[in-house]
Amino acid sequence: MPNSLTIHRLIERLNSGDVTSRQATEACLNRIQSIDRELNAFIGFDSEEALTQADVADKTRANGGEGALLGVPIAIKDAIAVKDHPLNCASKILGDFVSPYDATVIRKLRNAGAIVFGRVNMDEFAMGSSTENSSHGPSRNPWNIKHIPGGSSGGSAVAVAADECVASLGSDTGGSIRQPAALCGCVGLKPTYGRVSRYGLVAFASSLDQIGPLTKDVRDSATMLQVIAGVDDRDSTSVSEAVPDYSSNLTGDVKGLRIGLPREYQVDGLDSEVKDSVNSAVECLAERGAEIIEISLPHTEYAIATYYIIATAEASANLARFEGVRYGARVNGSDPQEMNSKTRGIGFGEEVKRRIILGTYVLSSGYYDAYYLRAQKVRTLIREDYLKAFEEVDLIASPTTPTPAFKIGEKVDDPLQMYLSDIFTISCNLAGLCGISIPCGFSKHGLPIGLQLQGRPFGEPDLLRCAHTYEQATDWRNKKPKLD
Amino acid sequence: MEYEAVIGLETHVQLKTHTKMWCGCANEYGSEPNTNVCPVCLGLPGALPVPNAEALRKTALTGFLLNCDVPSYAKWDRKNYFYPDNPKNYQLTQLDFPSTVSGCVEFEFGGGVGKVRVNRAHLEEDVGKSFHFSDFSGVDFNRAGVPLLEIVTEPDISSPDMAYEYLNALKSILEYGGVSDCDMEKGQVRCDVNISVRQKGDTELGEKVEIKNMNSFSGVRRAARYEISRQMEVIESGGELVQETRRWDDDAGITDGMRTKEDAHDYRYFPDPDLMPHRPSEEWLAAVREEVVELPLARKRRFMTSFQLPESGAEVLVADARLGDYFEEVSGEGKNPKLVANWVINNLRAKLVETGISIADLKFSSTAIPELVGLVEEGQISSSIAQEIFADMFETGKDPKVIVEEKGLSQMSDSGDLEAFCRDAIEANPGPVDDFRKGKETALNFLKGQVMKASRGKANPQVVGDLLVKILNG
Amino acid sequence: MNVDLSRVVRLARIELTSEEEHRISPQLAAVLRYVEKLKELNVEGVEPTAHAVPLENVLREDELRVSLTQEEALSNAPKTVNGLFVVPKIVE
């Protein structure tokens, strides 16, 4: 079925006329129809509009038109603005908000001919690691529906892993693309901070957020990045560095590539199956000519604390605009203050409230220096660790997550435990690096395990080359969850 | 007991740019509500700010005009507070690294020069405008995101009159620099006053009271007067002053305590992660410096010293900057700037007002007025003829000499030519001639007038006078 | 770790139910205890990092762009009157 194809296979078949974009889109819609009741990856979609886009793509192709994603159905995390479509961030507070504008990445997807369809589930405002914090209910792991799919871009990972779309967009603030990709067995790329415009991505933590693709293989990841990368005059933090040709870097060769293994990543609580799978993956790369070097990232143990201070502080301001004045589900009050407080008290879910409160606290008078300023300084130390390591190595390999997907409900009452599971992914955002998660095995219970590679800022070519080499040397990507 | 007031001002001024601070919406007053708005300035989810280069240039320019330093590093901070007119519920501003610092404003005050130090002039964004109805309020976000300069003085102001003069001086400097139109009616200037009162000679400052809601400079003066006497009365009656924010009620002419929550001022500032710092380069600063204009006070003094203009004339040329520029342009190296100034101030200004024509659209060349002045000085034409020529050149753009040629308006100074006119006048006016001979000197002026009239103003009055006397006595 | 939750929620404008307050208070305390960890580090002389990728002087020219129409601008508003966003009466 076309919905299970990668982007590049689908494009081949669209070009040869074997299949139409309408058929591919219908296949995705049918797949959603048959399995999404169980998986709950989608918050909403407009079948008719998707098919209209598909027909336009088919016509364009028939007229000789081209596009890297011409006719390819892509699902979008409910945190990215799509003009004339609802945008909720899986929150009640946005009510029946409809975006009057397109995010820059959406504009770019459209220019490349993509079928932009369907809003996928997430942790509310991207705050979470399990997609349990959604006003739309939790998404489920396609490999075992009793388990979480990871988060916050859980819906994006589920939709790709379960072939409900060909590829999707997610966002990654502390691992929110890589972690669900690892737990659902697909490829998740967090580009370097500034590589992809954030204009139109509802901000969680502005200095950490980055949009990236979730795909069925590494080549697709390169294709998607190629389309969405680049400087944007609507995002002051986007970087004007030239965008290289990512696909041409997928040479299948890692000879001479230096891969670092951080000593500090041997943490308590690292699952032995995860550890073994990652070790075998590293060996596989060594066999193909990569040089494996032990490195040190001495401030790793401070990353989570640093992250939760910085991310919540930024979030406390970013989410202040949701107060019921200009949009969203207002709860009335006798004066604006009461209206704001009630609207926010009822509209936000508990994790969001917890984080806003924490972020407000660490910025408040008397605490700023002790928490926020100190965290920013430790962030410098963490970043310096990485920049130093990247003098010796080209990439850093590690597990994406300490364990395979845990059960739904297992950690909801202990936010701190939930936060601690982000240990391997968080520093990448703090340091502004690029990172990718690719499948590298399964637990004995059949749950996917992810290998994470991190690269220096704008080191996506090496990152994708190495990920692709490993992927092609194994056949994890060909395994599909049994859902029917 | 004798008291003194210590006053500092925080003045918010809208910068004159085409677009807002962070987005391409028009920075325009008077549009239909919520029409100059976009996802950025409405604070929609996902929208991001990108700074307006022109606003940064105008900020640095203001810095130079206010004798400030323009540091090599400035950054943006979020000031967090909820208010319905504040679309993001944080205001983007500059907390610890503002775009300009440490300047001063000098102005004429109390027969001398008043000087008020400027702590900083930092760039921030304006908020929306609220309208209050009987049982609800409404917000228009057209103003939200307009670049706003906050100019903060040191507490150097010692009286309400000094505050008033400082504000007028500041306004004229900003208008002069083309930085802001400073139209108070349009809310382009807003001013908050910090006042404390202490016993004369005390070095410690009293409790600072902030007063808001004045809508004119004279309102500021009245509010300050009221507040000073209120504070003195509190002290006199043994009461205690508290640090607070009060609201000026212009109709009642009083200040009122505002209902502010104790922690309303915990703004939780932090650096804005969406905006990158600004590091003005030497080149960039040099380009801004090119735009620095002479300040009104300095210009007035220069007009008085280098051109020998009287104070009143200099003031006119300073108050109307474009007229002043024109004067400088045409007077150039000219021999008689004072006379040129008279023409510009008296004749040109009147004509411009009368016709509604702007200086840019003048038809005659920049050499015409000095030429006209020269013709009078050289005795080639009389000043009344000069008036006629001026009207003509204003109309047609012709050079004065051409007009003189064409109309034959050259002054008649040749006694041979004038003798006939004089004899005619004497013959036709026996009465005055008689009077003159009886010793009535003014009768001569009458006869002179007759000659001037007969010559259609061309006769050289000096020569005519001499000639008449010569004939009558001869 | 004792957090004055009422002060913080007032600043954050979030009305909590008493159950929520009881649940969140110890959770917040646990997280704050955990982040105390950062105090172990000597950060003297370390510059704070506000941006992951250092950039400067990112500016736009002062050029007009198309704004939303009034209808678009107000399309998501909970309540409007005569082109204005309506809120409960602001009292100063």
Ligand SMILES: [Mg+2]
């Ligand atoms: Mg201010």
Ligand SMILES: [Zn+2]
């Ligand atoms: Zn705008």
